[in-house]
Amino acid sequence: KVIDSMSEISAVGHRIVQGAEVFKETCLVTDEVIDQIDALAELAPVHNHPHALALRACKAVIPAGTPQVVVFDTAFHSTMPRKAYLYGLPYECYTDLHVRKYGFHGTSHSFVSKRAVDFLGLDKDNSKVIVCHLGNGSSISAVVNGQCVDTTMGLTPLEGVVMGTRSGNIDPAIVEFIAKKENLDIDGVMNVLNKKSGVAGMSGVSSDFRDLEAAYNEGNERAIAAVEVFSYRVAKYIGAYAAAMNGVDAIAFTAGIGENTSFVREKIMAYLGYLGIKIDRVTNDKTRGVEALISTADSSVKVCVIPTNEELAICRETVKLVG
Numbered sequence: 059k060v061i062d063s064m065s066e067i068s069a070v071g072h073r074i075v076q077g078a079e080v081f082k083e084t085c086l087v088t089d090e091v092i093d094q095i096d097a098l099a100e101l102a103p104v105h106n107h108p109h110a111l112a113l114r115a116c117k118a119v120i121p122a123g124t125p126q127v128v129v130f131d132t133a134f135h136s137t138m139p140r141k142a143y144l145y146g147l148p149y150e151c152y153t154d155l156h157v158r159k160y161g162f163h164g165t166s167h168s169f170v171s172k173r174a175v176d177f178l179g180l181d182k183d184n185s186k187v188i189v190c191h192l193g194n195g196s197s198i199s200a201v202v203n204g205q206c207v208d209t210t211m212g213l214t215p216l217e218g219v220v221m222g223t224r225s226g227n228i229d230p231a232i233v234e235f236i237a238k239k240e241n242l243d244i245d246g247v248m249n250v251l252n253k254k255s256g257v258a259g260m261s262g263v264s265s266d267f268r269d270l271e272a273a274y275n276e277g278n279e280r281a282i283a284a285v286e287v288f289s290y291r292v293a294k295y296i297g298a299y300a301a302a303m304n305g306v307d308a309i310a311f312t313a314g315i316g317e318n319t320s321f322v323r324e325k326i327m328a329y330l331g332y333l334g335i336k337i338d339r340v341t342n343d344k345t346r347g348v349e350a351l352i353s354t355a356d357s358s359v360k361v362c363v364i365p366t367n368e369e370l371a372i373c374r375e376t377v378k379l380v381g
């Protein structure tokens with residue numbers, strides 16, 4: 059038991075996955091806000107309706123005078139310029155259907171990019187940071203002077219790098235091809251892309267990089283292929299974001315894989331010698347789940363590990379709003 063009564067709770071911070079263009083920053087929970095979050099369920103079917111149910115349940119049991127706050131996964135990415143968030147689709151898909159890149163893991167990208175700037179002693183108003191949030195779901199963001207300018211996840215968390223069980227980017231025509239060949243409807247194909255793909259589907263071993271590393275070391279060809287594809291895709295996005303920002307000062311690794319899996323970090327960094335990146339192999343090898351600089355003193359880009367802490371970030375946002 060943590061508390062004796064609900065009155066001990068000073069404020070509540072809720073994490074909400076999809077804020078779309080309606081919620082660009084943290085705000086207080088009202089009945090109208092809950093209804094709007096519910097209305098966005100179309101854009102995040104697995105998350106937003108359950109969020110709305112939880113918000114209504116909390117409102118019912120927590121005293122009315124206790125402020126409740128919603129913090130959106132998409133909010134940090136709302137500073138992306140149009141050229142980054144528009145898809146090459148008919149413009150009405152954006153204006154009428156709200157189809158655009160929203161990005162996710164925003165609380166983590168915000169927390170880690172800020173912490174990397176502090177940890178590395180960069181000038182926050184003159185900084186270009188790439189955050190690699192590599193976990194079961196993975197996303198990468200490009201952050202200039204504390205503001206997100208691009209990120210890999212899109213309308214949904216399916217876009218971007220290859221993930222644990224999600225495919226990440228594929229040729230969109232593959233959807234029709236698999237549907238016809240396997241006699242699947244849209245839900246069936248989406249199930250393949252979300253749940254049966256990624257490093258788990260490629261390797262046939264696991265979505266967990268601890269298992270993949272073991273299989274890799276045993277010479278399992280499919281596990282080797284999965285790790286190679288994962289690392290290569292991440293490295294390509296880092297290159298793309300260095301181009302998008304016209305440079306990069308720091309790269310920060312975070313989340314389960316980013317914080318713990320040194321051999322994958324090393325594989326990714328091996329592609330980036332052209333940026334003048336040099337990894338300190340000994341420090342990289344022993345860094346697990348702690349803040350550390352893993353590049354050498356003469357590396358032209360600083361590379362670090364920053365453990366993410368979304369709960370702390372949500373707590374800070376909540377305190378900032380309710381005072």
Ligand code: AMP
Pocket residue numbers: 192193194195222265266267268313314315318319
């Ligand atoms: P997350 O979604 O951030 O919780 O990350 C989960 C993933 O991180 C797991 O599926 C593993 O692939 C990876 N992971 C977590 N802990 C470790 C660890 N100690 N060593 C290697 N990989 C880990």
